[in-house]
Amino acid sequence: MGQITLKNVSKSFGDTVVIPGADLEIKDGEFIVFVGPSGCGKSTLLRMIAGLEDTTSGEIVIDDKDVSDIGPAERGLAMVFQSYALYPHMTVRKNIAFPMRMAKLDEQEQEKRIQSAATALNLTDYLDRKPGQLSGGQRQRVAIGRAIVREPKAFLFDEPLSNLDAALRVGMRMEIGELHKKLKTTMVYVTHDQVEAMTMADKIVVLQAGIIEQVGSPLDLYHTPCNKFVAGFIGSPKMNFFEGADAAKYNAHTIGIRPEHIAVTTKAKKDAWQGTVGVAERLGSDTFLHIHGIPGCDPMTVRADGDVAVNHGDTVYLTPDVKLIHKFDEKGVRIS
Amino acid sequence: MARAVTNNRKMINTAAAWCIGLLIFFPILWTILTSFKTEAVAISDPPVFLFFDWTMENYSVVQERSNYGRFLWNSIFIAGGSTLLGIIVAVPAAWSMAFVPSKRTKDILLWMLSTKMLPAVGVLYPIYLLFIKFGLLDSILGLTIVLMLINLPIIVWMLYTYFREIPGEILEAARMDGASLKSEILYVLTPMAIPGIASTLLLNFILAWNEAFWTLNLTAAKAAPLTAFIASYSSPEGLFYAKLSAASTMAILPILILGWFSQKQLVRGLTFGAVK
Numbered sequence: 001m002g003q004i005t006l007k008n009v010s011k012s013f014g015d016t017v018v019i020p021g022a023d024l025e026i027k028d029g030e031f032i033v034f035v036g037p038s039g040c041g042k043s044t045l046l047r048m049i050a051g052l053e054d055t056t057s058g059e060i061v062i063d064d065k066d067v068s069d070i071g072p073a074e075r076g077l078a079m080v081f082q083s084y085a086l087y088p089h090m091t092v093r094k095n096i097a098f099p100m101r102m103a104k105l106d107e108q109e110q111e112k113r114i115q116s117a118a119t120a121l122n123l124t125d126y127l128d129r130k131p132g133q134l135s136g137g138q139r140q141r142v143a144i145g146r147a148i149v150r151e152p153k154a155f156l157f158d159e160p161l162s163n164l165d166a167a168l169r170v171g172m173r174m175e176i177g178e179l180h181k182k183l184k185t186t187m188v189y190v191t192h193d194q195v196e197a198m199t200m201a202d203k204i205v206v207l208q209a210g211i212i213e214q215v216g217s218p219l220d221l222y223h224t225p226c227n228k229f230v231a232g233f234i235g236s237p238k239m240n241f242f243e244g245a246d247a248a249k250y251n252a253h254t255i256g257i258r259p260e261h262i263a264v265t266t267k268a269k270k271d272a273w274q275g276t277v278g279v280a281e282r283l284g285s286d287t288f289l290h291i292h293g294i295p296g297c298d299p300m301t302v303r304a305d306g307d308v309a310v311n312h313g314d315t316v317y318l319t320p321d322v323k324l325i326h327k328f329d330e331k332g333v334r335i336s
Numbered sequence: 337m338a339r340a341v342t343n344n345r346k347m348i349n350t351a352a353a354w355c356i357g358l359l360i361f362f363p364i365l366w367t368i369l370t371s372f373k374t375e376a377v378a379i380s381d382p383p384v385f386l387f388f389d390w391t392m393e394n395y396s397v398v399q400e401r402s403n404y405g406r407f408l409w410n411s412i413f414i415a416g417g418s419t420l421l422g423i424i425v426a427v428p429a430a431w432s433m434a435f436v437p438s439k440r441t442k443d444i445l446l447w448m449l450s451t452k453m454l455p456a457v458g459v460l461y462p463i464y465l466l467f468i469k470f471g472l473l474d475s476i477l478g479l480t481i482v483l484m485l486i487n488l489p490i491i492v493w494m495l496y497t498y499f500r501e502i503p504g505e506i507l508e509a510a511r512m513d514g515a516s517l518k519s520e521i522l523y524v525l526t527p528m529a530i531p532g533i534a535s536t537l538l539l540n541f542i543l544a545w546n547e548a549f550w551t552l553n554l555t556a557a558k559a560a561p562l563t564a565f566i567a568s569y570s571s572p573e574g575l576f577y578a579k580l581s582a583a584s585t586m587a588i589l590p591i592l593i594l595g596w597f598s599q600k601q602l603v604r605g606l607t608f609g610a611v612k
Contacts (some may be wrong), residue, residue: 052508073514086507089527098523141430146513 001063002154002186003028004049010059011044011210018044019210021058026154026188028123031180034190035197036207036233042190044157046206048187050156051075062153073102078147079156082163084139086131092118092142093127099150110149116146120179137168144179154186161196173200194234198222206230228332236267237288237303239326242296252335253325261324265287265317266310272317277302277310291316359457360566364588367372370581371395372409375608394582395539404586410563413476414551416543418483422491425484427533430495431525435507437573445496449491456549467554474556482554483544491540498532499525545591 004026011019019041026032029132034042047053049060051072060068067075078099084096096117100110108126119139131139139275140160140179147155147205157176161169177200191197197204206213206221206229214226218234225231231239239256247255265272278299285306290299310316327335372390390576398404433441463482465475472478502525510524548563555564566587569580 051510054509072508073516077512079509079512080503081509083503083505085503085505087506087510087524087528098510100513102514102516102519146509150513187570 001028002026002152003063003190004154004186004230005059005061006045006049007059007061008046008071009045010056011041011053012056016209021116022210022212024205024212024215025332026186029184029186030191031187031200031202032205033197033201033203034188034205035192035194036213038192042192042205042207044210046158046188047188050077050079052079053133062147072309073279076110076153077156078150078152078154079158080140080143080147082159084131084136084143084163086133086139086142086146088131088292091128091130092123092134092145095131095142096127096145096149098121100144100309108270114145115148117148120148120182121175129314136164137172140164140172141175144176148179148183150187154188158187159190159207161191161193162224169196170318176200177273178272186214195236197202198234204234206233223327226334228254228328231326231334232329237301240297240300244296250325252325253330254328254332256328257320257326259288260303261321262300262302263309263319263321265319266314267317268311269317269319271321273300274315274317277312277314277316280311282306289316290319294318364592367577367581367584367588371579371585373574373578373581375578387538394578395586398586399583400568400581402429402568402583404565405559406589407562407565407587410559411563412588413546414479414483414559414561415541417476417480418487419491419540421480421484422540423489423495423533423537426488426495426536428431430492433492434499434502435504445493448492449497452486453488453580460553464553473554474558474560476559479551479554479559480559482550483547486547486550487540487543490543491536494536494539495525495529495532498536501532502528540592542595544589 004024006022006024008021008023009019010017010021022036025036034045036042038271044053048055051067051070053075055068058068059066061079062075070084087098090098090156093114096114097110105113107238113129115124118127121144123141123145126134126142128140131142140163143160157272160176161172164172173196174185176189179322189196189200199217203215204221205215208229214221214230216224221230221234225234228241232241235258237259238256241254243254248251268274273291273294273324275293278290281288281290285305287304287308287310288307289304289308289310290300291302294298294300300318302312329335340536352468369385372392373384373388374391374393377388378386433445467473467478468479472481506524506528508521510520524538545561546563548567549564551561552567555561566580569576569583
């Protein structure tokens with residue numbers, strides 16, 4: 001079991017309130033991702049669940065037991081850190097064995113679990129090496145191995161892929177995803193990378209300034225963001241926002257349209273936005289066009305086909321898919 | 337071209353480093369050379385550098401006149417004891433300052449260091465009186481305590497700087513892995529801190545070995561270390577440079593050898609926090 005419930009959990013450092021009060025329900029076996037900009041409190045929230053930070057008020061319940069005043073060792077959770085946090089003086093085998101040694105597990109069982117974790121994580125050939133002799137990806141695997149052997153109620157990941165290069169990150173992302181499917185253990189994952197959040201999560205928790213803005217599946221958040229912040233944060237490139245006359249046409253204070261929901265043409269079109277292409281970023285599969293000269297939204301980003309015949313300085317006409325326009329009131333809250 | 341410039345600069349730097357090194361080492365070299373001269377050659381004008389009749393006479397006279405072994409043992413006991421005692425006191429202090437800092441940690445550290453700026457003679461009188469009161473005058477125990485106290489700020493600072501280099505996440509990982517505070521210190525922190533503790537021990541041993549103010553003022557015969565042994569040859573009524581040099585060489589030789597073989601550790605200890 002690995003059900004985690006946060007009941008009005010808050011955290012302050014002196015006079016600075018980092019988390020004013022968070023409520024959250026994490027079901028057993030779920031893959032939850034905390035996402036938000038730097039300093040939004042996502043790591044603090046994770047560390048509070050881990051027991052590495054005290055709560056200022058509120059309750060953290062793991063499997064029907066209030067663990068708010070219990071130390072990290074007794075919570076039955078395992079954590080993987082951004083810096084790997086391996087013990088540099090121990091070999092990979094000893095690193096992985098460390099939590100079992102602390103739990104005084106018998107040697108045979110320790111060896112069995114070490115072998116099983118090493119096989120699952122392709123570490124069999126590196127068991128007698130020290131962390132300093134491993135690559136970043138291998139080190140992160142050791143950190144995951146050390147977490148697995150504890151057979152925890154839940155895994156906590158604090159930006160585990162941030163120190164890896166882009167290619168390795170994609171590979172490790174898939175490995176963690178597969179691991180979750182295999183182990184079916186609750187995983188709570190912190191990242192500032194919304195692509196990681198979208199691709200890995202069963203449920204995403206979007207945070208801003210310590211406040212949980214929205215909780216939902218990746219597609220829920222993409223299609224029906226509850227406010228302007230979530231709408232802007234989820235999706236890459238980010239959503240274009242308009243205020244003023246364009247928004248008023250839709251009875252809204254602000255409207256948002258995703259770059260992939262805008263059609264672009266060089267032929268003059270009635271009722272279309274007219275603009276000039278600034279930068280055209282060609283990715284092969286897509287082209288991101290940054291269009292200038294559109295009142296209320298300068299520059300506007302448009303996702304076009306990879307081989308769209310539009311270049312810097314061209315005049316283009318843009319038409320949004322009206323059905324996919326998001327409307328927000330003056331407080332930035334979603335309308336309808 | 338760029339390569340040539342780099343090589344030239346390298347050569348100049350090396351030559352400059354050797355010059356500075358020799359300049360610093362010269363007094364020690366001169367002391368060692370003088371110890372092998374006769375008293376007459378030692379004071380000759382112009383001074384003789386290498387070409388003289390080398391003699392071991394001064395060493396045998398010094399050995400005859402004083403019990404070198406006793407002074408040596410006193411030095412080892414006082415320097416070793418004060419360093420070990422200092423480490424025992426400083427480790428928990430530096431530990432708490434590095435891992436559980438309070439708002440005042442930095443102030444306390446600076447205040448501790450500021451005590452080193454106080455001229456030692458300023459507290460000689462009260463300490464002397466305390467030594468008389470507690471019967472510690474001319475005792476190894478008394479001197480060990482005083483040297484421990486005067487070097488404590490440096491020990492705490494060095495250990496603090498070293499402990500700060502240990503990433504907090506590793507300790508948190510140990511906590512998550514189920515380690516108690518004892519296991520965390522025993523299995524994770526201590527093995528990682530051993531190089532730092534070793535270099536702190538080494539440097540403070542050398543500092544305590546070379547300390548002369550307190551060792552000369554608080555000892556007479558029983559607990560006198562090698563510094564007092566050297567001072568006993570600095571006589572106001574006669575110039576015995578050669579014998580004084582022999583005594584000095586005998587006093588500094590053990591620490592010179594220790595320093596030579598452990599220079600790597602020492603440099604590492606002194607540059608913690610400065611070089612990654």
